[in-house]
Amino acid sequence: MKFIISLAKRPYVLLCILLMLSILLAFSIYNSASLETDLSEYMPKTHPAFIASDNAEQLFGIGDAILIVLEDTQGIYNTDTIEKIDAITKALEEDFEAIERVISLTNADNIQSSDGFLEVEPFFSGNTSEKALLSMKADVEANPMIYGRNVSRDGTATLIIAELGEDADTKALQKTLQQWIGQWEGPQKLRIAGRPVIEGSLAELGPKDMAIMFPLVILTMIILLYFLLRSVRDTVLNMVIVLFGTLLAFGSMTLLGIPIYAVDTMIPVMLIAIGVAYGIHMHNTIHHLIAEFPTIGKDELARKSVQTMIRPIFMTALTTAIGFVALMSSQVLPVRYFGLFAAIGVLGEMVLALLLFPASIYLLGVPKYKQRVQNLAKPSAMTRLNALIMHQPKLIVVLSVFILAVGIWGTSKVWIDTSFLANFEKDSAIVETDEYVNAKFGGTSTLNVILSAETEDSFKDPQVLQTMDRMQSELESNPIVGNSLSLATFIKQMNQVMEEHSQGSYSIPDSQELISQYLLLYEFSGDPETLEQVIDYTYSTANITVQLKSDSS
Known part of the structure; x- marks a missing residue:
């Protein structure tokens, strides 16, 4: 004192x-x-969940991605739109150091077969003739790995996925991209979505x-x-x-x-x-x-x-x-x-x-x-309150118990959610774009399910792959899940094209030897980085990427 x-x-x-x-x-x-x-950044790096998450991210190259939505109400399979998608894809790779990889309709891998051999080529060959575009459309619709996932089922929209590096400044990048895509507008409409966009917008608007x-x-x-x-x-x-x-x-x-x-x-x-x-x-x-x-x-x-x-x-x-x-x-x-x-x-x-x-x-x-003059004939509110408390103890106890009961009931109704979208108004551009992507595609949020085995080549076993496939089917039955991708998805697509789309061919073959041959053929003709996103090199750890139509926890 x-x-x-x-x-x-x-x-x-x-x-x-x-x-x-x-x-x-x-x-x-x-x-x-x-x-x-x-x-x-919300949990200590020593937390077991984050250690496991970091290990999985490094093993499978899991990272944040910005989704650029290109919409053409007349349909995307026309010369102007396809050439624009290709130009945007190349420009993103050249203009932004923070973007490590870009995946779009024009450079995505299309698994096909020719004369009994597996071929992996981009959907877009550079040819924009009417015949070539119709062939591209047919290839897309025959490939569940892209149809409904990167290209909408009505053929009016497609996603250009820009995968970001670890040190990308999402706040600056999303703001720059919002302005950058303006130069590509018309007649197609372009929007951006994804978790980095939401995080960047929050960091800017907060x-x-x-x-x-x-x-x-x-x-x-x-x-x-x-x-x-x-x-x-x-x-x-x-x-x-x-x-x-x-x-x-x-x-x-x-x-x-x-x-x-x-x-x-x-x-x-x-x-x-x-x-x-x-x-x-x-x-x-x-x-x-x-x-x-x-x-x-x-x-x-x-x-x-x-x-x-x-x-x-x-x-x-x-x-x-x-x-x-x-x-x-x-x-x-x-x-x-x-x-x-x-x-x-x-x-x-x-x-x-x-x-x-x-x-x-x-x-x-x-x-x-200024001293207030007290009206002695009329007691003050505090005096009346004091009298009520002193002379009505039972009423006070009953009221207290009632308030406590209401409080306990209300507490039981509390839930915890980490939805970033909940911070925005329902009619904001961020929310509307997210809802559009969730309606047209698999979803803007992802969940990775990591499966591990004690022995090598475990995920070449048909029974294991069939179990994984059933797991994906059960996940996709949930309304919040848009679709999923795993090694099983690759094997099913390979089997389908090698059996020339015969009935029931979109399935896991029963032979491990055949599965090994498919994978060997894919490694020779495809992009190894694509396969590395779903399986490690020993085939003992697998990743199922599940796309969600909500970011609610």
Whole structure:
């Protein structure tokens, strides 16, 4: 207490310290603040799920991809549209270093047979004659690996898939791509979708929303505080406390190099509510002291107000901070950091509330509050509430039990979801494009199912592949699943073309020797990278890629 009074007696020194700290924190936030929207950064890298995920991503080359949707309502199988798809595919590979690989209708592998040999060639040969385009259309519709997956079943839209490198800046890339595809518009319509687009949009829109929301919250709080306190002076002091608490929380975060997560955007609102409470406690204490001792001097008023409130404010702030710090036990990084920096903000507001109010007394003198005349004939609302509590204990208990029961029931209805799309309005371009892709194609979200065996060549076994195929069929029966791709899908397509599309040929053959021959032929004539996305080189670990029509967890 002596330290607080000693510093409060030097209000100009306190203001200088406060101003320098605020400038330092604001400068750190301005230069270093970044909103983290990548879900892979939300958990510690040592978590078993993320270790397994990272291993699978490296083994099968699993990464994020941006989906460019090209729509031609007249049908995509015409010279202008096919040539445009081919040009966009090549331009993406040349113009963007962050894009590692581009897959489209014009460069995707088409598995065919010729004279008993397996051939893997792109669907587009460069020939745009009517006959060649009709042949391409027939090839696409005969290939389940692309039909309905990369090309819509009505033939009016196709996907150009741009696979990104590990260090790709999704925020910058999606913004650049949005502008870049404009040059290719007309008469075809182009849109972009995919998780990187959603993450990039959130990273861009989040700070913009905060820039609008935070001033509105501050303005609302100023109006409310003045209405309640009837004092410009105490309203300003309260706002300084909550603004400094917010600066302290986010400034500490950026100084330590920690990004801002979506959940952290709630910190300012919580700190405003908590910090204002401390200020109102100090305001009321000073108000009551002046009412009780009308001739009190500023030195005694400052000392008594701090002496009266230091213990309750300190205990309140300490218990609140401990509650927030308890969140540090979470394995989810945003929750952990939210607890830590909310606690820092709360403690900062506590210290400032205990310092600023006595300092304002030394700087501006004893506040002059208008004393309200109490109508003795009509008891105040607080008096009536006090009487109700004291004389109706059974009613209070019943109400408390009812509220508790409603709270427990409501808690049972809470669900946890990490859908990024849920952050956007239903009529936003992001959501509309996502719904369009989900309706026309397999889906914009992916789930990878990794299967492992103890021995090599296990995934050449017909029984294993047939089991995998049944697993995929069962997955695809779920309405949220668009389609799936695995080694079994490749084998079925190879078997179908080698048996010249005979009835029942789109299936897993019963001979392991035949399966091995198909794979050997594919390795000789196809792109090894394509097969490496579904199986490792020892055929002991397989990947089933499942496309989902929703990003809801």
